[in-house]
Amino acid sequence: MSVATPSEVSKQSVEVKFGGEEVGSYTDNNTTYTLYSVPGDLYVVHVDKGDESWLETNGGQGLSEGMLGTFFPQLAEACDFERVLPHDKG
Numbered sequence: 001m002s003v004a005t006p007s008e009v010s011k012q013s014v015e016v017k018f019g020g021e022e023v024g025s026y027t028d029n030n031t032t033y034t035l036y037s038v039p040g041d042l043y044v045v046h047v048d049k050g051d052e053s054w055l056e057t058n059g060g061q062g063l064s065e066g067m068l069g070t071f072f073p074q075l076a077e078a079c080d081f082e083r084v085l086p087h088d089k090g
């Protein structure tokens with residue numbers, strides 16, 4: 001069995017399609033975070049870091065507003081979401 005060294009590994013591009021509506025975006029240190037609403041009152045975040053980009057989906061389940069405030073606080077603020085604390089019984 002042979003193992004590829006890092007110099008032998010090639011990058012591959014994958015196109016991901018999903019249905020959603022763009023809510024807003026936030027840019028910090030050459031990284032752009034774009035928020036999309038998807039069915040079920042959930043969200044996904046597209047992260048574009050120049051030569052890398054990916055979709056944050058919480059394992060395909062989508063992110064709630066509370067999760068956005070926890071994991072992407074600047075993006076949530078830029079999109080006018082109120083900060084929801086996990087133990088806030090409001």
